[in-house]
Amino acid sequence: MSKIVFQRPKALCDVPTHYCPGCTHGIVHRLVAQAIDDLGVEGKTIGIAPVGCSVFAYNYFNCDMIEAAHGRAPAVATGVKRVLPDNVVFTYQGDGDLIAIGTAETVHVGARGENITIIFINNAIYGMTGGQMAPTSLLGQKTTTSPYGRKKEIQGNPIRVCELMATLDGTAYCARVAVDTVPHINEAKRAIKKAFQTQIDKKGFSIVEVLSTCPTNWGMTPKEALDWIRTDMIPHYPLGVYKDITGEDEAK
Amino acid sequence: MAKVLMKGNEAIAESAIRHGCLHYFGYPITPQTEIAEYMAKRMPKVGGVCLQAESEVAAINMVLGAASAGARAMTSSSSPGISLKCEGISYIIGSDLPCLIVNIQRGSPGLGSIQPSQQDYYQATKALGHGDSQVPVLAPSSVQELADFTGLAFDIGDKYRTPVMLLADGALGQMMEPVELAPEGQAVLPEKPWAANGHEFKRKRNIINSLYIQPDELEKTVLERYKRYEQIEANEIRYENYMTEDADIILVSYGITSRICKTAVGMARQKGIKAGLFRPITLWPYPKKQLLALADQAKKFLVVELNMGQMVDDVKVSIESKKPVCFFGRTGGMMPSPGDVLKAIESEGGAR
Numbered sequence: 001m002s003k004i005v006f007q008r009p010k011a012l013c014d015v016p017t018h019y020c021p022g023c024t025h026g027i028v029h030r031l032v033a034q035a036i037d038d039l040g041v042e043g044k045t046i047g048i049a050p051v052g053c054s055v056f057a058y059n060y061f062n063c064d065m066i067e068a069a070h071g072r073a074p075a076v077a078t079g080v081k082r083v084l085p086d087n088v089v090f091t092y093q094g095d096g097d098l099i100a101i102g103t104a105e106t107v108h109v110g111a112r113g114e115n116i117t118i119i120f121i122n123n124a125i126y127g128m129t130g131g132q133m134a135p136t137s138l139l140g141q142k143t144t145t146s147p148y149g150r151k152k153e154i155q156g157n158p159i160r161v162c163e164l165m166a167t168l169d170g171t172a173y174c175a176r177v178a179v180d181t182v183p184h185i186n187e188a189k190r191a192i193k194k195a196f197q198t199q200i201d202k203k204g205f206s207i208v209e210v211l212s213t214c215p216t217n218w219g220m221t222p223k224e225a226l227d228w229i230r231t232d233m234i235p236h237y238p239l240g241v242y243k244d245i246t247g248e249d250e251a252k
Numbered sequence: 253m254a255k256v257l258m259k260g261n262e263a264i265a266e267s268a269i270r271h272g273c274l275h276y277f278g279y280p281i282t283p284q285t286e287i288a289e290y291m292a293k294r295m296p297k298v299g300g301v302c303l304q305a306e307s308e309v310a311a312i313n314m315v316l317g318a319a320s321a322g323a324r325a326m327t328s329s330s331s332p333g334i335s336l337k338c339e340g341i342s343y344i345i346g347s348d349l350p351c352l353i354v355n356i357q358r359g360s361p362g363l364g365s366i367q368p369s370q371q372d373y374y375q376a377t378k379a380l381g382h383g384d385s386q387v388p389v390l391a392p393s394s395v396q397e398l399a400d401f402t403g404l405a406f407d408i409g410d411k412y413r414t415p416v417m418l419l420a421d422g423a424l425g426q427m428m429e430p431v432e433l434a435p436e437g438q439a440v441l442p443e444k445p446w447a448a449n450g451h452e453f454k455r456k457r458n459i460i461n462s463l464y465i466q467p468d469e470l471e472k473t474v475l476e477r478y479k480r481y482e483q484i485e486a487n488e489i490r491y492e493n494y495m496t497e498d499a500d501i502i503l504v505s506y507g508i509t510s511r512i513c514k515t516a517v518g519m520a521r522q523k524g525i526k527a528g529l530f531r532p533i534t535l536w537p538y539p540k541k542q543l544l545a546l547a548d549q550a551k552k553f554l555v556v557e558l559n560m561g562q563m564v565d566d567v568k569v570s571i572e573s574k575k576p577v578c579f580f581g582r583t584g585g586m587m588p589s590p591g592d593v594l595k596a597i598e599s600e601g602g603a604r
Binding site: 042043044045046048055056058062063064065066067068069072075076077078079080081082083084087104105107108 | 275277301303305306307309310311313314315316317318319320321322323325339340343347448449450451452453454457458459460461462463
């Protein structure tokens with residue numbers, strides 16, 4: 001007798017993707033949907049997708065969705081959560097959104113301990129507008145707005161979000177993961193579910209930073225892009241749990 | 253119900269709560285901060301939420317979130333802060349969300365002054381955000397109207413799924429007057445089947461969105477919204493005629509300035525000048541037909557505002573330029589006396 005061992009999570013819509021070939025947004029969407037399925041919360045979840053490649057996330061998740069302005073998703077999520085404290089509220093934000101134009105909103109949901117979950121895609125570039133420098137672009141990284149490579153004297157330094165958010169008293173869970181290999185994807189899956197669980201348990205603000213690829217705008221093949229996460233991104237953005245007030249994962 | 257003596261800003265806050273608004277998001281700015289302070293005191297006692305946001309930008313987006321979740325929500329600010337909210341207001345319009353935005357105007361441009369002004373007329377009535385859009389704008393002229401129009405704004409917002417602006421000024425916000433408030437705990441709120449509040453597998457998922465990549469789809473949503481604007485124009489126009497029946501010169505003025513004009517009209521009448529006042533209460537939609545109805549009878553119109561004449565064009569368009577339109581105003585936070593307005597009437601509306 002045959003048994004289904006792999007299928008589309010129920011919280012993920014059965015539609016074609018708009019993401020580029022080799023982009024790892026699809027993997028992260030799947031992990032988020034799996035967490036929603038595993039925790040049985042699709043019916044009470046509200047997702048918020050602000051401007052960026054993932055602004056179309058409302059096409060992919062089966063829960064109620066809100067599209068937000070660039071950088072404003074944490075504020076929108078705050079408004080939703082203050083009306084519906086028993087529902088599950090998550091945002092799905094890119095690096096330009098979260099730590100350039102939306103820095104204030106991001107820092108303050110952490111400071112308030114807003115009981116929401118942020119899924120933060122760090123691919124070190126602006127994907128939707130065609131490959132401009134992000135706040136997380138690495139020093140030396142060539143983008144269309146740092147064509148000679150990012151120089152700290154001119155464009156400043158990249159920001160480490162998990163390290164920053166972990167300093168805030170309202171942050172309950174904060175982890176950086178990557179989706180370049182199967183073991184890392186499994187770690188990412190665990191972290192995303194843990195972040196949602198932290199919210200369900202009303203422990204405070206949770207954020208998972210996912211190191212993700214953008215082969216199109218990095219000018220790489222999908223394989224080269226996965227390698228670049230390992231060779232260039234992880235050394236600057238170390239993986240791990242930066243804060244966990246439950247103490248469960250702190251030692252990792 | 254007995255009248256109570258209240259500050260304008262506090263009357264707005266209490267009235268909002270009594271009309272079922274339990275979610276307030278704000279940021280301190282003079283001369284409207286009492287709204288946030290009153291909300292901070294009252295909301296915990298009625299099971300509501302008053303949240304001081306990290307910025308005006310965040311506050312309006314919190315309103316967007318709360319309105320998306322189906323709640324009656326509001327924010328308040330003053331001129332510079334409203335400029336910051338304009339991005340969010342455009343998204344709220346594009347997402348067809350109801351909410352209340354209060355602007356207690358102050359002197360501008362820039363940081364300007366903290367004194368009363370009506371310098372945000374253009375912004376409120378022509379472009380409260382980017383894109384094809386309008387926002388119903390109510391202009392109260394007393395503390396009683398601040399309270400009444402707060403409730404009215406929520407009702408209009410829910411009925412037509414639009415943000416509504418209450419446009420007042422620092423004088424109205426700060427003054428104390430007797431006011432009769434709506435009874436407590438009797439607000440009846442409409443169902444919001446479109447809200448993003450968790451589908452619980454009982455309905456299709458709801459999506460709150462202002463993004464349409466296909467231009468024909470976007471055009472369709474804008475045209476649909478403009479149909480609703482037509483309904484608002486048909487049903488929601490409000491105005492007041494004061495001694496206009498036989499008036500030769502008709503003052504056109506709203507908000508705090510209309511009160512000064514009423515006194516000036518009385519003074520002019522005592523001098524034998526047949527003056528009257530037309531007061532638009534909805535600044536958008538503008539009471540064009542009602543003003544046009546006075547155009548044949550009047551010899552001249554005199555617009556009086558606390559700005560450099562931002563309403564003059566609306567008056568000219570309304571009366572189809574049938575009669576001369578003059579202007580008298582003070583700006584930057586200055587306030588004319590009834591005597592100043594009388595002088596303008598006597599010189600037949602010549603600008604200073």
